[in-house]
Amino acid sequence: GAGVSQTPSNKVTEKGKYVELRCDPISGHTALYWYRQSLGQGPEFLIYFQGTGAADDSGLPNDRFFAVRPEGSVSTLKIQRTERGDSAVYLCASSPSPWTGAGEQFFGPGTRLTVL
């Protein structure tokens, strides 16, 4: 079956611009996660959705970052006034139910964002 998909695969933008990154989770998965991965580092948590609501947004670095999941399926990560330090791979993951510690998260291939 189809896995988690993310679009675009690569995004190059200029400092100060606005970008949107899209995640299509596995059909039926209620939980959705966004992570950010800088070169040579492990993924870093950004935000977790359970259904339409953000259950935990403690990882968002500042108010330039925002994410939505209006219908409980597709999610969009939005970054305003991009900075060069925002350059990273943005990963999305989904899981079939609220976190119980007894299941896995399925990751997409990521969107590589480059801010010039």
Add this chain to the structure above:
Amino acid sequence: DAKTTQPTSMDCAEGRAANLPCNHSTISGNEYVYWYRQIHSQGPQYIIHGLKNNETNEMASLIITEDRKSSTLILPHATLRDTAVYYCIVRAAGGSQGNLIFGKGTKLSVKP
């Protein structure tokens, strides 16, 4: 901060067993041990998880010490395609948070 300690890198000969260690000396009683791996330019992939008992699936085996302060992931017959960064993660069940906390992992290089 990550709650685990892993070696930065390891090498393994193709066809041999790869044994990847992980220390998690502050693990709590309700925390699971998870292993994920990340092949270059791909998203992380779940491998296996366990609480107390040793676990085995089609990909790997997980050996957890009796005091649960460390564990070993075993790839029984490593292939070149197993070259990846392997992450050991401890995570409690339940709660409102859903995130995995990744460290830097172990870069495993399988050599012919």
